[in-house]
Structure formats: structure tokens, C-alpha cells
Amino acid sequence: MDEQLEPDYFGHFDDLRWALGLPDIEAALKRERPWSAADRVREWESLPSRSGIHSDTTGPYWLVSSLGFCRLYDIALPRDVASVLRGPLPAQITAAALRGLIHALEHLALDARELPERFDDAEPVEDVALCTSILHQLMQTWAAFIGINENYQEYLDAGGSSSGEFGRLMREILDASERADEVAQSDEQMQLLSIATELPLLENWRKMVRGPFVETLPWWLDGTLERTAAGHAAQRRPLSELLLMTKRDAAAAQPEHRLAASSHDSRLAVAEAKHLRQTERPVAGDRSVTVRFWRDRDTNGCKRWRLELIGGMDEMKEYVSAEIDFGGAGTRAASFSLGVATFELGPGDLDAEVSATLVTARGERQYVLLNESPNGGH
């Protein structure tokens, strides 16, 4: 049977089919519906206020949001879906979807409120996902509103009153939406959300929005995030500035350490430095430091050894410098930059047992036995 279904190129038909297959929604749509305008208004007026609406709001919420996405992107509904969705949705389903949307907006506001703190604690990949997750939720709540508003306009056209249950729930939606927007548009949140401008996500959504919606793009698609990103450009460290070596340096490198230059961006060349070993050492409390040994070549092509102490995202705020003791043969100090303290090693250092003292911003000194030499084991 699946083979006969139209392919779901946008990921919304599948959601629609799932929601329409839920027992409550399926039963509500099969029931005899009031088709006259007056009956539709009465259907809403007979709904009890704030009670007995629908026990499951998840299915109805996904139904209206998927429907809204199809309107937003001007995607024709597949035949199997269109044959079921004839006319406005039953009031019971729409009311449940409205409640689902209020819940989704509250969830969104909470996620946006917690974003800065969670971002600071996040692992790589997860940090960006926290930001894009909010944008995905914004898109979905927008789509759900479009799906619901279509039914609301129909209700008003049929003579329904904006002071009734439908109107009351719509006002709740607008209030919840305003609260979510207010949190998401705070300075810190906007700065973090603007990370998405480096992904294809926003541009892709803009490409997909069609018809009247193009003229009324919401704040996350109307260029505001791009302007925010531009405003903070000076604070960013583009990767190309931080790479070990430039393309010119690549030519000087030895064959076994050749640079892999990205063919589609001549600005970029990446050192394939040999990463020899990486371990993690507990330092104090919840904190730990990652120890890495590298072998690569300097800009003159000379072989060099490096030891790196990586504070990591969490600890970046904690450690400002480190002092390495090479088995009593001498100490060297380095500052943490972007969470990494780097030490160039000489030939005499390779067999030493290494320990470190890390210094926090508050001046605390924390000793950690690295117990590992570049050449030796543990």
C-alpha cells in the first residue's frame, strides 16, 4: 500500500497521515459534520469552555502544523489526505490543536529561556542543535498557527463571534506567542540563535516559503538574525584564522604530513597533524582536562612536538594558565587560549614524566599528574 502513496518530499505528508490515522481524529472526521455555516458556528458554541475538549492534543497539534506547513510552502495535499480533509476541521479537533499549540509555545519559551545556560554546558554539535531546535519549534508553531487560523477565518466568515471559545483560545495563542517571542528575542538568545545564519537552514526555509507568506516573514526569517550575526562578527574567530597553517605553508610541508587543501575553497588548507594520543585527566570536583600529544611541522617544515591541555567548553571560564613540569627538568608556562594551552616540546622533554599545575581565574592552583610522556606509556 505504501508504494501507492505519493512520496513525502517535505516530511509533512507522513505527519498528516499519522495524525489522520489516530483513532480519535479518524472517528471525528468520519462523523457526520455540520456543513452549513450556521451549524459550524453552533458546533463551536456547543463546546464546553475549558473542559471536555480533547484528551489528546499531540495528534491534533501535529495535524494542524503539518497542514500549515503545506499552506506555507504551497504544497498540494496528497490525494489520500485531501479526500479526508474536506472543509474545516471539527471544532473538537481544532480546540485540541489550539491547546497543543499553547503547550508547544510554553515549551518553546522554556527552551529559549534556558538556552544561554544550556549552551554553555553543551558538548560540540549539541550546542548548535540547541539553537536550531528553537528555530525548528518557531517554524512549527508558525505553521500550526497558519493551520488553525485558516479554520478561525472560516468560523468568523460563517458568523462566529470573536468573543466565543474559539476567539478566547486564539487570544491565548497570541499571548503565549508574544511571551515566547519576547524570551527568544532577548539579546543573549538572539546572539546564540544567529549561529543558524552559518547553516543552510534559514535560507532553505526562505526558499520554501511561498505566496502571501513571503511578504510577512517572521523575525527569524526576515534578516534580523543575519543583522545580529553581522553585529557580532568582530567577536567571532573564523576558523580560517585559527587553522594551523595556511595554503602557502602547505607547500613547505613534508609529504608524510601533507596538507589536505579543500578544493572548493582556496582560502582553506588544513594541517593533517599527527595526533598521537589523547587522554582525559580529572582535576578537581567535576572538572577535568584533556591531554593531547601532537606531532606536526612548524611553518618552516621542521618537525615539532606539542602537548596540549584542553580545558573544554565548561572549563574555559575556569583555567587561565598552566605550568608544566617536565620531571623536574624545568617548568614552562602557557595561557589558555580558546580553551587550549599549548606547549612546544624539545627533544629532552620526550621521555619526561609530565605534571601540570592549572591556574583558575580566581587564582586557585590545581595540580594534575599527567603521568605520561610523549614517548612512553603511562
Place this chain on the structure above:
Amino acid sequence: MKGEPNIMAVWKNLPDPTPTASCGASTSIIVSERTWRHFVEKHVCKSSEPWRDVFAEAIVKELAATPHGPFDQGPAADASKAALAILEGEVRSCLSQPLVLVYTSIGARGVDGQRWLLPLPSGAIAVVNSTAAEKTLRTCYFTGAASVDPTGTGNVAFKSRRWKIALKQLVYEHTDADPVSQRRRLPDRGYRREKSVIGGQPEMCIDIRFVDPQIWGFVGGAAGSEWATPTWTWETR
């Protein structure tokens, strides 16, 4: 071992999804105590992430009672062991398909290795760091859209939908929409992403690959192949 990071688990004999790995190659993934602490504290304990739908209620309660550990003694040890076994099963399911987004991560010092992003059957996304030396689980999280269950009662039907939401988000964030057809297409090898996060570590993602493209929903394996929602389900695989 003295000086070694504490290891919570080593998941062995997992199918290796690396495109260059030989057919039938296996690999292991290490879960460090640090990762586990992050996972418990920052994800399991977050009421906005539906981990109660993945682990038993009792497991979540035990873990939430000691979010910072220790995880090697008392009820937290049993709860961790049970939760790790469930996560291992999920990771194994994904790698067995294979259903993995693989890319090479370049940091400020050069190639950091590969990252694997796995949309797990539960709808969470697992992130694995892969270097020549070892594979380590870095984190596992639910994204917001996959977490929203407005009923708040753990809608049974919705639980089985979450992985498709996670999968679609990964596709949307790692492919371009065709300007005319609006459809998503499998990127070519030159496609890349760069992030220069304020205060964070800049990263460039190159050589982004959906492994296996057809399991992800792409019509074929060639660059430019169109994507559509996969029609398979975990129950039928």
C-alpha cells in the same frame, strides 16, 4: 588504570559505519564517566527531554537523584547500567542499518576526527567522536520538536514518531533545498558547513555523508538524489 579517565562502558562489536571501513568491520564505542555525568545532569534530569519514555521511570528517578554521580555504587550504579544497556541497544540498531550522518570535523588545530550523528529509534540524537585511536560517545539529546508532547502523558503513538522528527531535522540542517522544486538533495563531497561560535570552538564540517543514503530516505546514493521521508519503521526493520 592509573590516570585513565573512568570508563562507564565499552560497547563492543558494533558495525563500523565509516565509509572507508571494510564490509563487516566492527568497532567499539567508549562511554566515559564525564560523558555519562553530562548526559545525566544536562539531559536525563531535564524535564523537557522525554527520557522517561526511553528508560523506565525508576531508572530516571535514580539517575536524577544523583546527577553528579558517583555512578559506580548504590542504586545509581544499577540505574546507569540499565540505562547504558538501553542506549547501547539503540546505538547498535542505528549502526546496524546503517543510519548515521558522518562528517570530518576540523577545529582550530586541524582535523579533529570524524563525528557520527545517530538519530536513535527513541528520537534522541547520539554524537560519537571518532578518531583513529578510539570512538567515544560525546552526548545524547532530544531536540525540542521531538520533545514536544503537548498532552504531556507520553502519547504512545507519538513516541514512535520521534525518530523521524530527529532524522528530518538532521536532513534539513545538512542539505540544501532546491530553489525550484524545494526538495532536499543528497550533498556532494564538496558540501561543507562552518561555525564560528562566539566564545566557543569554531568547527568546520567537511565530507558530510549520509550513511546509508537510501536508509535515510534519499532515492539513490548519487549526489543530487532527492530525499523523501523514509517509509520504513523500526518495528519493520
